[in-house]
Every structure is written in structure tokens, then in C-alpha cells.
Amino acid sequence: MPDVRTHLDTVTAAExxxxxxxxxxxxxxxxxxxxxxxxxxGRRPTSSELAxxxxxxxxxxxxxxxxxxxxxxxxxPQETPVGKMLAGIGENAGVLDVGQGYAVTFKVESHNHPSFxxxxxxxxxxVGGIVRDILAMGARPVAVMDPLRFGPLxxxxxxxxxxxxxxxxxxxGNCLGLPNIGGEAVFDETYLGNPLVNALCVGVLRHEDxxxxxxxxxGNQVILYGARTGGDGIGGVSVLASETFDADGPAKRPSxxxxxxxxxKLLIECxxxxxxxxxxxxxxxxxGAGLSCATSELASxxxxxxxxxxxxxxxxxxxxxxxxxxxxxxxxxxMAVVEPGDVEAFMAICAKWxxxxxxxxxxTDGDRLLIDWHGECVVDVPPxxxxxxxxxxxxxxxRPAWQDALQADGAESLPRxxxxxxLRATVLRLAASPNLCDKSWITDQYDRYVQGNTVLAQxxxxxxxxxxxxxxxxxxxxxxxxxxxxxxDPYAGARLALAESYRNVATGGARPLAISDCLNFGxxxxxxxxxxxxxxxxxxxxxxxxxxxxxxxxxVSLYNQTGDTAILPTPVVAVLGVIEDVTQRxxxxxxxxxxxxxxxxxxxxxxxxxxxxxVVHGHLGGLPPAVDLAAEQALAELLVDGxxxxxxxxxxxxxxxxxxxxxSALRHxxxxxxxxxxxxxxxxxxxSAGRVVVTVAPTDGDALGALASRYGVALTELGVxxxxxxxxxxxxxxxxxxxxxxxxxxxPAAFA
Amino acid sequence: MARVVVDVxxxxxILDPQGKAVLGALPRLGFDGVTEVRxxxxxxxxxxxxxxxxxxxxxxxxxxxxxxxxxxxxxxxRVIQESGQESGQ
Numbered sequence: 100m101p102d103v104r105t106h107l108d109t110v111t112a113a114e115x116x117x118x119x120x121x122x123x124x125x126x127x128x129x130x131x132x133x134x135x136x137x138x139x140x141g142r143r144p145t146s147s148e149l150a151x152x153x154x155x156x157x158x159x160x161x162x163x164x165x166x167x168x169x170x171x172x173x174x175x176p177q178e179t180p181v182g183k184m185l186a187g188i189g190e191n192a193g194v195l196d197v198g199q200g201y202a203v204t205f206k207v208e209s210h211n212h213p214s215f216x217x218x219x220x221x222x223x224x225x226v227g228g229i230v231r232d233i234l235a236m237g238a239r240p241v242a243v244m245d246p247l248r249f250g251p252l253x254x255x256x257x258x259x260x261x262x263x264x265x266x267x268x269x270x271x272g273n274c275l276g277l278p279n280i281g282g283e284a285v286f287d288e289t290y291l292g293n294p295l296v297n298a299l300c301v302g303v304l305r306h307e308d309x310x311x312x313x314x315x316x317x318g319n320q321v322i323l324y325g326a327r328t329g330g331d332g333i334g335g336v337s338v339l340a341s342e343t344f345d346a347d348g349p350a351k352r353p354s355x356x357x358x359x360x361x362x363x364k365l366l367i368e369c370x371x372x373x374x375x376x377x378x379x380x381x382x383x384x385x386x387g388a389g390l391s392c393a394t395s396e397l398a399s400x401x402x403x404x405x406x407x408x409x410x411x412x413x414x415x416x417x418x419x420x421x422x423x424x425x426x427x428x429x430x431x432x433x434m435a436v437v438e439p440g441d442v443e444a445f446m447a448i449c450a451k452w453x454x455x456x457x458x459x460x461x462x463t464d465g466d467r468l469l470i471d472w473h474g475e476c477v478v479d480v481p482p483x484x485x486x487x488x489x490x491x492x493x494x495x496x497x498r499p500a501w502q503d504a505l506q507a508d509g510a511e512s513l514p515r516x517x518x519x520x521x522l523r524a525t526v527l528r529l530a531a532s533p534n535l536c537d538k539s540w541i542t543d544q545y546d547r548y549v550q551g552n553t554v555l556a557q558x559x560x561x562x563x564x565x566x567x568x569x570x571x572x573x574x575x576x577x578x579x580x581x582x583x584x585x586x587x588d589p590y591a592g593a594r595l596a597l598a599e600s601y602r603n604v605a606t607g608g609a610r611p612l613a614i615s616d617c618l619n620f621g622x623x624x625x626x627x628x629x630x631x632x633x634x635x636x637x638x639x640x641x642x643x644x645x646x647x648x649x650x651x652x653x654x655v656s657l658y659n660q661t662g663d664t665a666i667l668p669t670p671v672v673a674v675l676g677v678i679e680d681v682t683q684r685x686x687x688x689x690x691x692x693x694x695x696x697x698x699x700x701x702x703x704x705x706x707x708x709x710x711x712x713x714v715v716h717g718h719l720g721g722l723p724p725a726v727d728l729a730a731e732q733a734l735a736e737l738l739v740d741g742x743x744x745x746x747x748x749x750x751x752x753x754x755x756x757x758x759x760x761x762x763s764a765l766r767h768x769x770x771x772x773x774x775x776x777x778x779x780x781x782x783x784x785x786x787s788a789g790r791v792v793v794t795v796a797p798t799d800g801d802a803l804g805a806l807a808s809r810y811g812v813a814l815t816e817l818g819v820x821x822x823x824x825x826x827x828x829x830x831x832x833x834x835x836x837x838x839x840x841x842x843x844x845x846x847p848a849a850f851a
Numbered sequence: 852m853a854r855v856v857v858d859v860x861x862x863x864x865i866l867d868p869q870g871k872a873v874l875g876a877l878p879r880l881g882f883d884g885v886t887e888v889r890x891x892x893x894x895x896x897x898x899x900x901x902x903x904x905x906x907x908x909x910x911x912x913x914x915x916x917x918x919x920x921x922x923x924x925x926x927x928x929r930v931i932q933e934s935g936q937e938s939g940q
Contacts, residue, residue, distance in 0.1 A: 217922045330864030355922060357861075359868035416864060429866065453875075 107421075108146040109475045117143050126153035132490055139484045147470065147477040150422040151485055154388040155395060158657055161489035164623035165655045168636040172650040175643050179612040181677065184649060185309055191235045191384065192302075193651020194309055195613050197677045199572050202306050204236045207246070207299040207578065207617040207673045209656035213332075214296040217355040218263025223271035224358040224430050225298040230275065231384035231433065234367055237310035237374050238302025241552065242564050243272050245282040245298055246578040246617070246671045247541075250291025252533040252849050257286070260294045262850055268298070269544040274360035275367070278553045279545035280562025282578055283671075286533040289582075292661040297617040297671050301576055303566045308374055310382055315401040317464045319380050320442050321394075324449050324456035325366050325432040328390070329415035332356035332428030362431040369452035370433060378445045381436035391425045391485070393434040394460075398468045398482035401436075405482065407460035407470045421472040436462060496629035506587060509721030510712035511704060515780050522779060523831035525715065526757045529784075531841035532714040535754045540846035558762065559687040560603040560750045563678065573681035577603035577674055581753065582667030583708040584723035589631040593638035593670045594726045598788050600674040601646060603750050605735035606791055608684045608742035609676030614643060616653035616672050621665020623657050631668040632657075639670065645728040648674075685738070685748045685793075688766025692821030694746050695800050696771055698756065699734060700790030701813045704781050710754045711784040730789045730812070737810040744795060744802055751790040757783040759792045760825050761838050770835055772826040773818035779830050794820060853902040854931040855910050859919040860891035894918050902930060 113119075123133040126149065136144050136152050144152060158164060177184040182196040192206035210225025222245075230240045245268045250257045272279050282299070332355060373379055381401065383393045390412070398405035409421050419427070437445050442458065449456035463469070468485070470478035516525045529535055538557060547556040554573060555563035561577040579600040585592025597614065604611045616639060621628040643650055659666045678684060689696075706712055707721025738748060751759045764771050775782040795803045800816070807814035824834045861867045870888040877885050896913075898906060910928055919926040 217920070220923065326866070329866055331866055355865075357866040357868070357923060359866060359871070361868070361872075415866065 107472060107475060107477070109477055110145055110479045113143050113145045119143060121146070121149055123149060123153065126150070127157055128153050132156060135490065140480065145477050147421045147425055148480055150426050151391040151395065151478065151480070154391050154426055155485045156489040158623070160388050160392060162655060163490045164492045164494050164629070164657065165632065166491055167493055168633050169655070171636060171640045175640060175649050177649050179649060180610060180647060181612060184651065185306065186236065186311065187649070187651060190311060190652070191232045193613065193615065194236055195651065195675070196306070197572065197574060197612070199567060199570060200305055201566060201572065202304050202309065203301060203566070203574050203675065204233055204238045204304065205299060205301045205576060205615055205673065205675050206232055206652050207297050207615045207671060208232070208654040209617050209619060210296045210298060211294065211619065211656050211659060213355055214264050215260065215292070215294055218260045219267040219270070220355050220357050222264040222267030222296045223360070224356045225296050226268055226271040227358045227360065227363050227430050228386045229298045229300040230277070230363065230367070231386065233300045233302035234370050235382050235384040235433070236302060236304065237308040238304040239371055240277055240300050240302045240367065241550070241566065242280045242301045242562060243277050243299060244280055244562055244576060244578055245296065246580070247282065247284045248290040248295035248669060249284070249286050250294070251288050252286050254291050256291055264294065264296055265541050265544055271358055271360045273546045275364050276549050278547050278549050278556065278564070279542070280547060280553055280556040280564060281576065284538050284541055285582070287582060287667055289664060289666045293659040293666050295619050295659065295666070295669060297619070299576065299578060299615070299673050301564070301574065301675070310374060310379055315403065315462065316380055316438065317403055317462055318439055319462040320437050320439055320458045321405060321407060321460040321462065322435045322437055322442070322445060322456055323412060323432065323459045324435065324454055326359065326362050326429055327413045327415040327455065328419070328424055328427050328429045328432070330419060330423060330427060333423050333426045356428050356430050358430045365452045365454050366431055366433060369449055369454045372448050373435070373445060376444060376448065378437055378441045379435050380438055383434050385432040385434060387428060389425070389427050389429065394470070395468055395482045395485035397434060397436060399486040401462060404463040404465035404467045404469065405460055406463050409470050409477070410473050411457050411459045413455055413457055421477050494623050494629045495626045496633050497626045498630055499627035505720050506722055510707040510709060510716070510718050511721065513712060513716050513718060519830035522783065522827070523833055525711070526761065526783065526833060527838065527841050529710055529714055529754050529758060530761050530838055531845050532710065533845060534710060535758050536845035537843040538846065540850060554681045554684060555607055555687070558766070560606045561609065563607050563609065563681060563684065565681045571680040571682050573678045575604045575607050575609035575676045575678060578671055579603060580669050580671040581708065582669040583713065583719055585631070585635060585668040585670060586719065587708050587721060587723045589634035589668050590638040591723050591726055592668065593635040594642040594728065595723060595788055596670055596672040597639060597642040598726055598728060598731045599750065599752050600672045601731060601735060602789070602791065604674045604676035605738040606685060606687065606748040606750050607678070608739055609678040610739050611648060611674050611676040611735060613649050613651045614672055614674050615651050616670060617656065618653065619656045619659055619666065619669040619671065621658070621660035625665065628665050635668055635670040639672070642728055646732055683742050685742055685745045687749050688747055688763045689769040689771060689794060689820045690746050690767065692769055693797055694794040694820045695797055696773060696792065696794050696817045696820060697803060698790060698792055698815040698817050699737065699807065699812050700730070701787065702782060702785050702790065703787045705785050705787045709784060709786045724786055724788045726788055733810045734789055734791065734812050737806055737812050738791065741806055744799055744806065746794045746796060748791050748793045751792060752786065755784045755786050756792065761842065763792060764825050764835055765839055765842065768835055769820050770822035770824045770826070771818060771820050772822060772828065774828040779827060783827070792817070853898045855896045855898055855902070856929045856931060857894040857896065857910070857914045857918050857926055858891060858929070859894070859924050859926045860889060862923055862925050865923045
């Protein structure tokens with residue numbers, strides 16, 4: 100950057116020097132986008148305006164390639180099975196009524212590209228960002244979850260990124276005192292060079308505490324508070340997340356943001372006290388695109404304009420130019436709109452928490468966003484044009500030419516284990532494989548129980564937390580996505596992700612209410628990828644309509660690809676459910692010997708895309724398992740109704756029944772003996788959806804039968820719990836000691 | 852034998868929460884007048900044999916790959932001769 104004081108590019112300068120060459124291409128803008136900015140402004144943009152437009156019109160901030168598809172989520176009625184949404188898509192996060200005067204907000208976002216560049220800080224600031232989103236709704240953050248994707252376990256780059264990412268998630272969340280109640284860790288070669296770090300946060304508030312992001316009320320003061328603004332992450336998230344990495348060495352990497360969780364903790368407590376004191380007219384967190392985003396979005400959502408004096412922004416580095424201040428992605432900052440009479444009280448609370456706060460501007464009666472730098476106007480724009488009227492692309496998409504061949508190449512014809520000994524070896528091999536092995540090496544680095552409200556956490560199917568310690572009201576959340584299924588059929592794959600997450604919430608006894616999604620895909624400029632994206636959106640929308648639950652919001656991450664190889668389409672679906680009394684829940688894993696074991700749902704010969712095909716044959720082809728959402732709904736109702744009757748429940752997904760039995764048995768070292776009617780291999784390794792393995796007390800078999808017939812759910816008696824092994828009659832006997840040894844050795848062997 | 856010192860510091864534009872915490876603590880302890888604190892770390896390496904150009908290049912590679920995180924940190928390598936004199940690199 101040139102010296103700003105001698106080369107300040109003001110609105111006046113832009114008018115006087117209309118033909119100056121501008122680096123729009125370097126900032127990621129296309130020629131037509133630059134032309135559109137000139138048209139909106141009726142002149143060339145100043146360099147500050149160009150900075151703002153370029154970050155806000157980036158793929159990451161503007162959703163320019165995806166909004167034509169995301170729009171359909173708004174067609175789903177904004178209503179959950181228990182009531183209307185209090186805030187929906189378009190806000191920082193959706194807010195749901197969960198009864199007893201409580202509302203819950205949750206959202207999942209990506210921080211993929213920054214976590215590839217700098218794993219620890221990328222993951223840490225991913226957690227920090229989603230926590231501030233939840234905070235901006237007026238909610239107290241109560242739990243986080245992290246769905247992660249990595250390249251092959253033995254790849255050198257996985258050895259680099261995984262420990263850093265896990266330490267970053269744990270380090271930041273633990274310092275905030277937020278329990279990490281679940282998530283995923285999945286390995287696939289397509290994520291090599293494109294690890295996915297998705298971060299979810301759940302917050303709780305009383306109905307009356309809901310706050311929306313807007314700047315209204317002429318004369319209201321705009322306050323920036325929290326950490327100082329530095330040169331970190333300039334263009335970081337926005338430019339980074341909008342372009343594919345090329346082969347540049349470390350030196351050319353953009354600077355990354357460094358998080359300070361202790362600052363964030365102060366920001367949380369300070370903000371909640373400000374909310375409680377009723378001092379906030381509007382509020383917005385600063386995330387990607389920093390001040391450019393906060394000022395333009397707040398002004399755009401309000402009813403007037405805004406005037407900001409940018410030189411009032413507290414800086415960590417006094418040499419920063421106005422363009423850099425506008426683009427900086429320094430962490431742990433918030434912006435509030437406060438009535439003039441409340442400013443003093445606001446400042447007092449900030450001072451109490453040792454949080455720096457400065458009035459940087461005010462709401463005006465015009466319709467422009469005006470930003471001055473030492474008295475000279477450097478930005479004069481219609482805020483809506485920056486925040487909401489960015490370009491919209493109808494990117495071409497088409498079913499890939501290879502899709503038919505892929506779907507024709509089913510795993511059903513691959514060689515299978517036939518003898519009992521071969522089946523036993525396959526169960527062990529799968530249990531030790533990276534996707535199915537014990538994840539406690541990762542989750543033990545997270546504090547899962549801090550605050551004392553965690554009811555269920557990894558390795559349970561869902562994370563469950565108590566939100567009221569008198570009534571025991573609670574919520575459960577699960578995140579899921581099988582990217583292989585999504586590759587085979589993105590429409591079905593998205594529905595399968597939805598079905599699995601929905602089922603996981605219900606296995607604990609919670610009623611699923613709503614979803615948030617994090618849609619991770621390759622380059623939108625590739626029509627194949629764009630088709631995958633369009634299909635996944637359509638699948639989610641149709642699925643949510645069938646299940647009667649809304650999409651509350653979410654996030655899109657594109658350009659997750661290396662060269663021509665895109666990641667597996669990964670539409671991660673987070674489902675949140677409510678449970679009236681967390682003390683009345685169903686645990687995951689066998690609880691006592693002598694319980695009867697049943698399978699709920701139907702098993703078909705569905706092996707394509709399965710963990711078996713992946714691990715044993717390195718095969719991906721065919722059609723994913725069939726999805727029947729009406730059956731999933733009936734199953735979920737049974738599971739919610741069955742709380743108290745069911746002594747345990749565990750969802751069947753990756754690895755099928757074999758893995759579900761192994762995990763259920765290893766939970767409390769209680770073995771199981773089952774008899775499988777029909778083909779034992781199919782029974783053990785098929786990944787048919789809509790299935791749960793449940794146990795009941797020895798005398799409750801008939802009661803479960805009655806429940807299953809009431810909900811029309813297929814019920815198969817499998818056997819009985821007890822003993823020290825997983826036994827499949829007439830096939831094999833697998834001692835739990837042996838299973839545990841291989842299941843728990845994989846991650847420590849790779850990273851310890 | 853030669854001693855090589857590698858100093859690692861957070862890059863100037865990168866937030867340094869530790870330095871910030873120290874800066875915040877100083878006035879509380881009555882130390883005034885400090886306007887900025889950056890906290891880094893120092894490694895002292897004892898090198899076997901002669902410190903050739905190649906060995907020194909190796910130390911730089913160590914600093915680049917293990918001792919520092921070049922994405923967010925800068926490093927500087929200094930050689931302290933047997934006599935105890937320093938020479939910058």
C-alpha cells in the first residue's frame with residue numbers, strides 16, 4: 100500500500116481522477132463486477148470502496164454462485180414441530196422456540212481454507228467466529244461441535260493439519276469454557292489438501308432477549324468494541340475462501356488471523372450484560388470481511404444510513420491504511436448500535452469487563468453509508484449495494500458425464516467374506532479403519548463436560564445438554580454427512596445426511612426440530628460440482644418439507660478442490676432436537692447384561708458407498724442406500740415415545756450393524772450374542788438407512804413389539820446382551836478385548 | 852563446537868495474545884511507560900563439528916520447518932562463536 104496520508108483516495112479524488120487504474124482483478128473482482136460498481140456509484144470507486152465491494156462480493160460473503168439454489172430453503176414453512184421460528188434465514192443464526200419461555204439458536208459454519216493454511220489458528224478462529232454469531236442473537240453460547248474431514252490418515256499433510264486443527268478447536272473452546280459435545284472426524288483422499296473444519300455453536304436465550312442485527316433510529320451511536328484492529332487476515336477469509344489454492348509457497352500465503360479466546364470470553368460476558376441491561380438497539384459480530392461487512396449489513400438492515408469515522412477505530416498497528424482497516428479480519432470484535440442516552444452505561448459495562456469500546460459513528464437519516472478518514476470522505480455508497488445486492492450468478496450445471504458409469508459400478512458385485520472367520524476378520528478390519536475407529540484421541544482434547552450441563556457427548560449418537568437445571572429441559576444436536584453417498588447421488592446423499600442426523604437426535608429421545616447446514620463443495624465454475632450443489636440443495640429442501648422441519652440457516656464453502664479434483668460433495672447437516680427432561684433419555688450403548696437386543700427398521704442389500712466397500716476394496720460406485728423419510732419419521736417418533744422402555748439405542752450408519760454392535764458393546768464392556776436370519780454378510784455390513792439397534796429389559800420384549808406395530812416400524816429380534824464378546828451365532832465369536840485393542844489403537848498409532 | 856541461537860517472534864501484523872497479556876499486567880504491577888510487548892521464544896543449538904555453510908543452511912531449515920511456524924512467525928539465526936562473540940546471519 101502507498102503511504103496513505105499522501106495518497107489518500109477520497110470520493111473527491113475519485114471524481115477528479117475517474118480513469119485511474121484500479122487493482123480490481125487482484126482483489127478477485129471480475130470485469131463485469133467492477134463495471135457494475137462503477138455503475139452503482141456513477142464514478143470509479145475509491146480504493147476503500149473497492150476494498151469493501153471486493154470482500155463483500157466475494158463468493159464467501161455474497162453467495163453469488165449459490166443463492167439461486169439456497170433461495171428454495173425459504174419456501175419451507177418457517178415453523179418447527181413445536182412452534183414458529185423466532186428468527187430465520189438471513190439473521191446471524193436461526194432462533195427456535197423450545198418451550199418454557201426458552202429459545203435456542205444454532206448454526207454451523209465452515210473455516211476450511213484458513214485451517215489448511217494455519218491449522219491451529221484456522222480451527223480456533225472458526226470456533227470463535229461461530230460463537231460470536233450465536234452471541235449476536237442475544238444468546239449465551241452453551242456448546243460447540245466440530246464436523247471435521249481430513250485426507251488419508253497416513254498422508255504427511257494429514258499429519259500436519261489434523262493435530263493442529265484438533266488442538267485449535269480444543270484450545271479455543273476449552274478456554275471459553277464451552278463443552279464440545281460432538282461432531283465427526285472422517286478421512287477420505289479427496290480431502291487431502293482440502294481439510295474441512297466446520298464449527299457449530301448452540302446458544303440459549305429467553306424469548307424476550309432476542310436481538311436482530313440492524314441499525315435504526317437516527318442519531319443512534321455505532322460502537323465498535325472488543326479487540327483492536329490489526330493487519331491480520333486482510334482479505335483472509337473472503338479472498339482465501341473464494342479462490343482455489345495454487346502451488347505458491349508459504350511466503351505468498353496471506354496473513355492469517357490469530358485468535359485470543361480469553362478476549363472472546365470477556366466479549367461474551369460483556370455482551371450478555373449489555374443485552375440484559377437493555378442497551379442494544381442493533382448488533383452484529385465481526386467475522387469475514389470485518390468492518391466492511393458489519394457497517395454495510397447493519398446499515399442495510401436498518402432504515403437509514405450510517406456515518407462512520409474510520410480513524411476512530413482502535414488499531415493495533417498505527418500504519419494501517421483505511422482500505423486495510425475495512426478489510427481486516429481481526430478476531431473478537433463486535434459492533435453495536437446504541438441510543439445516545441445509553442452510551443455511557445454501555446461504556447461502563449465494557450470498562451468493567453476490560454473491553455475497549457469506541458463510538459465510531461452514528462445512524463443518519465440519509466440512505467448512504469459514509470465513511471470518513473481524518474475528515475475526508477473515503478466511502479459514499481448505498482449500503483444495500485454492498486451487503487445484499489451483490490452479483491448473482493446462474494452458473495451452468497449439468498449432470499456429470501461420469502455419473503452414469505459411477506452409478507452402474509455397484510459394490511454389490513464385489514467379492515465378499517463367506518466364512519465365519521472371514522466375517523470376523525472383516526469386522527475387526529472395519530472397526531480399526533480410520534472412519535470407524537475410536538475417536539477419543541481427538542475428543543479427549545476437548546472439554547466435553549465443562550459447565551456441568553452435558554448429558555450426552557461423543558461417543559453418543561448426539562450431543563445433549565441441559566438448558567434448565569430446575570425443569571431439566573434440554574436440547575440434542577447431531578451433525579452428519581456421508582460424502583461418498585453424496586458423490587454417488589447428491590440428491591439422495593443430502594437426504595441421507597439429513598435422515599442420519601435426524602435419527603441420531605431421536606435415538607437419545609429428543610424430538611428433532613430444525614436443521615442448519617454447512618455445504619462444502621468444489622469449484623462452482625465446474626458444472627459437475629455445481630450440479631452436485633444444486634442436487635444437494637434440492638434434496639435438503641424436499642427432505643425438510645417431508646419431515647416438516649425448517650432450515651434455520653447455514654453456510655456454503657466452495658472451491659474445496661486441488662487442481663481438477665473436488666472434494667466429495669459434503670453437505671453437513673446439523674439437526675437440533677428438544678427433550679422435555681434430560682434425565683429421561685435413552686443412552687447409547689449396552690447398559691446391562693441380559694437385555695434383549697432388537698433391530699428397528701429394514702435391512703436391504705445396500706453396500707454401494709459403504710464403509711466395507713471403501714476399506715476393503717477401495718471402491719466407490721453404485722447407488723447409495725434408499726431413503727424413506729416417512730419411515731425415518733415413524734422411527735423417530737417410536738424412539739421419542741420409547742424413552743423409559745428402551746434401555747439403550749444406537750443408530751446404524753457407517754459400517755452397518757457390525758460396527759453398531761461393536762460400539763454398543765465396547766461402551767460399557769458388555770458383550771452381545773446375536774443370530775442373523777438370512778445372509779450374515781449383508782446383515783452385518785449393509786448400510787441401509789432408517790435403522791437403530793435398541794435394547795429393552797428381558798420382560799419388555801412384548802411392549803417393544805406393541806410400540807413397533809403402533810408406529811409401523813419393522814422389528815427384528817437379534818439376541819441378548821452379556822458376556823465378553825460380540826458373538827454372531829454359527830459365524831464367529833469376537834472377544835471385546837480384541838475388538839477394543841484394534842478399535843482404539845488407530846489414532847494413537849498415527850499421531851502419538 | 853559452535854552455539855547457534857534462533858530467535859522466533861510472531862510476525863508484526865499477527866496478534867500476540869501473550870504479549871498483550873503481559874502488557875496488560877505491567878501497569879497492574881506498577882510498571883508504567885511500556886507501550887508495546889511482543890513475546891517470542893529463543894532456541895540455543897549446540898552444533899557438533901565445524902559450522903560450515905551447509906550446517907548453517909541446515910539450521911535455517913530447522914528453523915523454517917520445526918522451530919518456527921513460518922505462516923505466523925519470523926525467525927532469525929545468530930551464531931555465537933566459541934569465543935563467545937556473536938555474528939548475525
